[in-house]
Amino acid sequence: xxNISVFLPPFSPDYSGFCSALFSLDGILVIxxxxxxxxxxxxxxxxxxxxxxxxxxxxxxxxxxAVIGDDQFFIEKINKIVRESDNRFVALIGSPVPTVIGTDFxxxxxxxxxxxxxxxxxxxxxxIDYYDVGASSAFLAxxxxxxxxxxxxxxxxxxxxxxxxLDLGNNDPERSLCSFINxxxxxxxxxxxxxxxxxxxxxxxxxxxxLVVSRSGLAAARYMEEKYGIPYVTGVPIGESAAKFFSVTxxxxxxxxxxxxxxxxxxxxxxxxxxxxCIVADQxxxxxxxECLISDFGFSDxxxxxxxxxxxxxxxxxxxxxxxxxxxxxxxxxxxxDVIVGDPLIQPLIGDVKLIPFPHIAxxxxxxxxxxxxxxxxxxxxxxxxxxxxxxxx
Amino acid sequence: MxxxxxxxxxxxxxKESVHPPGLSPDCLHYCPPTSAGWxxxxxxxxxxxxxxxxxxxxxxxxxxxxxxxxxxxxDRFFCYRLSETDIVSGAYMDNIPRVSEEIxxxxxxxxxxxxxxxxxxxxxxxxxxxxxxxxxxxxxxxRLCRMDPICMHTPNAPPLKVQETVYxxxxxxxxxxxxxxxxxxxxxxxxxxxFYEVLCQTKDREIRHIxxxxxxEEFQVMATSSYNLLIKPAGILxxxxxxxxxxxxxxxxxxxxxxxxxxxxYHMFExxxxxxxxxDDYRDEAIDTTKxxxxxxxxxxxxxxxxxxxxxxxxxxxxxxxxxxxxxxIFADAVQEWEKTHVQWLKKHNPSMKVFSSSHPKMADARDxxxxxxxxxxxxxxxxxxxxKTVPWGLEKQPFGYSGLISLLHEMDAVTDVPQDFxxxxxxxxxxx
Numbered sequence: 001x002x003n004i005s006v007f008l009p010p011f012s013p014d015y016s017g018f019c020s021a022l023f024s025l026d027g028i029l030v031i032x033x034x035x036x037x038x039x040x041x042x043x044x045x046x047x048x049x050x051x052x053x054x055x056x057x058x059x060x061x062x063x064x065x066a067v068i069g070d071d072q073f074f075i076e077k078i079n080k081i082v083r084e085s086d087n088r089f090v091a092l093i094g095s096p097v098p099t100v101i102g103t104d105f106x107x108x109x110x111x112x113x114x115x116x117x118x119x120x121x122x123x124x125x126x127x128i129d130y131y132d133v134g135a136s137s138a139f140l141a142x143x144x145x146x147x148x149x150x151x152x153x154x155x156x157x158x159x160x161x162x163x164x165x166l167d168l169g170n171n172d173p174e175r176s177l178c179s180f181i182n183x184x185x186x187x188x189x190x191x192x193x194x195x196x197x198x199x200x201x202x203x204x205x206x207x208x209x210x211l212v213v214s215r216s217g218l219a220a221a222r223y224m225e226e227k228y229g230i231p232y233v234t235g236v237p238i239g240e241s242a243a244k245f246f247s248v249t250x251x252x253x254x255x256x257x258x259x260x261x262x263x264x265x266x267x268x269x270x271x272x273x274x275x276x277x278c279i280v281a282d283q284x285x286x287x288x289x290x291e292c293l294i295s296d297f298g299f300s301d302x303x304x305x306x307x308x309x310x311x312x313x314x315x316x317x318x319x320x321x322x323x324x325x326x327x328x329x330x331x332x333x334x335x336x337x338d339v340i341v342g343d344p345l346i347q348p349l350i351g352d353v354k355l356i357p358f359p360h361i362a363x364x365x366x367x368x369x370x371x372x373x374x375x376x377x378x379x380x381x382x383x384x385x386x387x388x389x390x391x392x393x394x
Numbered sequence: 395m396x397x398x399x400x401x402x403x404x405x406x407x408x409k410e411s412v413h414p415p416g417l418s419p420d421c422l423h424y425c426p427p428t429s430a431g432w433x434x435x436x437x438x439x440x441x442x443x444x445x446x447x448x449x450x451x452x453x454x455x456x457x458x459x460x461x462x463x464x465x466x467x468x469d470r471f472f473c474y475r476l477s478e479t480d481i482v483s484g485a486y487m488d489n490i491p492r493v494s495e496e497i498x499x500x501x502x503x504x505x506x507x508x509x510x511x512x513x514x515x516x517x518x519x520x521x522x523x524x525x526x527x528x529x530x531x532x533x534x535x536x537r538l539c540r541m542d543p544i545c546m547h548t549p550n551a552p553p554l555k556v557q558e559t560v561y562x563x564x565x566x567x568x569x570x571x572x573x574x575x576x577x578x579x580x581x582x583x584x585x586x587x588x589f590y591e592v593l594c595q596t597k598d599r600e601i602r603h604i605x606x607x608x609x610x611e612e613f614q615v616m617a618t619s620s621y622n623l624l625i626k627p628a629g630i631l632x633x634x635x636x637x638x639x640x641x642x643x644x645x646x647x648x649x650x651x652x653x654x655x656x657x658x659x660y661h662m663f664e665x666x667x668x669x670x671x672x673x674d675d676y677r678d679e680a681i682d683t684t685k686x687x688x689x690x691x692x693x694x695x696x697x698x699x700x701x702x703x704x705x706x707x708x709x710x711x712x713x714x715x716x717x718x719x720x721x722x723x724i725f726a727d728a729v730q731e732w733e734k735t736h737v738q739w740l741k742k743h744n745p746s747m748k749v750f751s752s753s754h755p756k757m758a759d760a761r762d763x764x765x766x767x768x769x770x771x772x773x774x775x776x777x778x779x780x781x782x783k784t785v786p787w788g789l790e791k792q793p794f795g796y797s798g799l800i801s802l803l804h805e806m807d808a809v810t811d812v813p814q815d816f817x818x819x820x821x822x823x824x825x826x827x
Binding site: 016038045066126128364 | 420422423424425427429450451454455456457459473474478480481493511542758820
């Protein structure tokens with residue numbers, strides 16, 4: 001029963017990913033729904049919501065409006081709030097009901113843009129796809145709509161692309177990551193999906209490099225490479241080795257203007273044969289965990305699998321896209337893994353194989369989002385070592 | 395943006411008679427971090443030994459699933475995640491019986507609830523026949539429930555329909571005893587309430603609530619009661635259905651805090667049951683407690699009342715004003731028709747009170763207003779009045795009668811000098827949207 005959730009909750013939906021990517025950007029985000037979808041995002045997928053003054057709203061769609069196809073009420077509600085606020089843009093986001101009734105968001109955007117003179121972006125979310133599809137679409141929309149013509153580059157500067165809490169967690173990952181980047185001698189112009197405001201995002205074209213920290217950031221990074229000539233590196237600096245080579249990799253990437261798919265530029269030495277692992281995560285973060293297990297702990301075979309979309313250029317043979325709970329259960333039972341790294345909720349699906357908990361908000365929502373997990377740089381090695389002792393210490 | 399204050403006059407002229415008559419229906423809806431309650435799924439799964447198959451696009455089921463993990467009903471909750479192909483072809487309807495059988499086999503549950511969502515309303519999916527088919531195949535009672543907020547402002551709003559679904563599992567009984575069912579609430583009336591003693595003063599009767607029963611079979615005893623006491627309006631469809639199907643009449647006695655209104659409720663019971671109750675000791679204790687509270691905390695104490703508290707906000711606000719406590723703010727998304735008398739009273743006796751709709755779009759910036767009160771009743775009031783000592787007073791416990799007022803005042807006293815981590819309190823409470 002591939003489409004039945006028995007052990008894992010349904011994952012964060014596309015509209016949550018889209019809203020999370022735009023959360024801090026001073027926009028008015030309107031999910032065209034009856035309220036439940038918006039509540040899903042604000043209460044279960046966005047740890048920054050509490051105390052925030054971000055303007056995320058439900059359109060308050062009702063049956064009669066859907067049945068008679070009355071979009072005017074929607075337009076009027078948005079025009080009213082736009083006129084009374086100083087927000088910089090409007091985002092119209094779909095949900096299952098507009099999917100069924102075929103709402104034409106592009107036409108609605110045109111009408112609202114014409115009457116308010118405020119930029120309007122749209123996303124045909126359906127509540128069926130997962131958050132990464134929405135976040136990817138939002139980052140691409142940012143790249144296409146908000147970046148100013150680049151002008152001169154700022155030396156040794158980077159953008160972080162894809163840093164939503166849905167992937168990076170709730171323990172202020174942006175601060176840790178920025179501090180890590182600053183310590184390596186680079187400045188951060190903007191953090192997409194983090195807490196950067198729209199003005200910082202608009203300056204992104206001046207960066208010398210994009211650091212793509214989740215799979216969702218890849219499409220935008222590729223677009224910026226083509227449009228603004230900014231190369232990108234995919235990865236999150238997890239572990240001692242990554243920390244050591246982070247600055248070198250970035251420096252080389254800026255120097256030769258060639259994108260790279262790994263932060264750790266060394267050939268991974270698998271000869272120590274200290275163990276095998278399966279990582280269940282976002283693909284970019286999973287790849288970085290893999291590098292850490294191999295480089296810092298001498299693991300030999302490590303595969304990355306994900307319930308979310310995977311990019312073929314980031315995969316190695318053995319990596320698997322998972323379609324269902326059964327898919328993960330079968331993979332683990334048919335493989336020979338010493339450890340699994342993944343969200344704690346996958347525990348019932350992995351039998352008695354050791355689990356290293358790595359909470360993923362897109363899976364477990366607020367269940368673990370207050371667990372303070374530090375994993376950038378050496379902290380990542382320390383964290384994994386805690387679980388790998390006494391078996392796999394190098 | 396500055397939050398809009400809703401005038402009491404506007405509330406009084408509101409003509410909506412459906413549930414819940416919204417205070418700001420013509421704007422975008424803000425969804426504060428505290429805007430939640432029990433949730434449709436959790437209410438439906440009050441049926442003892444029941445499981446639920448939730449049929450929807452993945453996103454619709456997420457919050458209920460997470461709440462299920464948090465609150466412990468996850469092992470009875472199963473999600474059928476619809477694909478785009480499913481929605482276009484309708485083929486999922488053919489699969490639901492097979493999946494239902496598998497769930498019943500796996501869990502061994504005695505009742506099954508199929509829950510559909512907004513899109514099935516629009517697609518016109520025929521769940522009635524489907525439910526009958528599953529019931530026929532499995533021999534297990536199956537009922538349909540809808541989590542369709544798209545119908546929120548209709549007479550079939552999901553918070554009303556789900557309670558009807560729950561009690562549709564009760565089968566007609568040939569005999570009835572003197573017992574009374576309590577409807578509308580999700581936790582049984584607090585055991586410290588005088589209500590139990592009062593109702594048994596002249597007759598030895600059982601007070602029944604669904605949470606008293608751990609098995610489906612035991613739950614059926616509610617079908618033998620002679621009255622349904624509806625203490626919250628959202629149980630109205632359930633009460634009507636039980637009257638029609640099981641011939642159990644219902645009495646509306648909406649849960650109040652004001653002493654005179656509680657007196658009136660008990661007098662109404664006396665009339666209905668043709669019995670006489672001795673109430674003086676309980677009433678005196680309530681009056682003494684109000685005096686004690688105002689003596690201890692002074693006359694200048696102020697309270698904000700929210701809509702997530704286990705109360706009708708305007709009635710509770712009136713109660714505070716009646717006992718000499720200032721209520722500068724109310725946060726409410728709706729006003730029930732029966733509350734308008736309290737709005738009228740407040741207009742006369744507390745005209746400076748400001749009413750905000752928690753879901754008005756301008757409430758996104760409301761915390762910038764730095765609203766201050768000493769106490770906040772309900773999480774939403776606590777959110778909008780940072781710094782106030784918050785008494786969540788949610789639906790996990792059901793205060794009732796004089797003891798409800800007494801408990802609330804004692805709880806306010808108890809939190810007075812205790813440091814609070816408001817955010818942790820909200821997330822720990824397991825509120826469900």
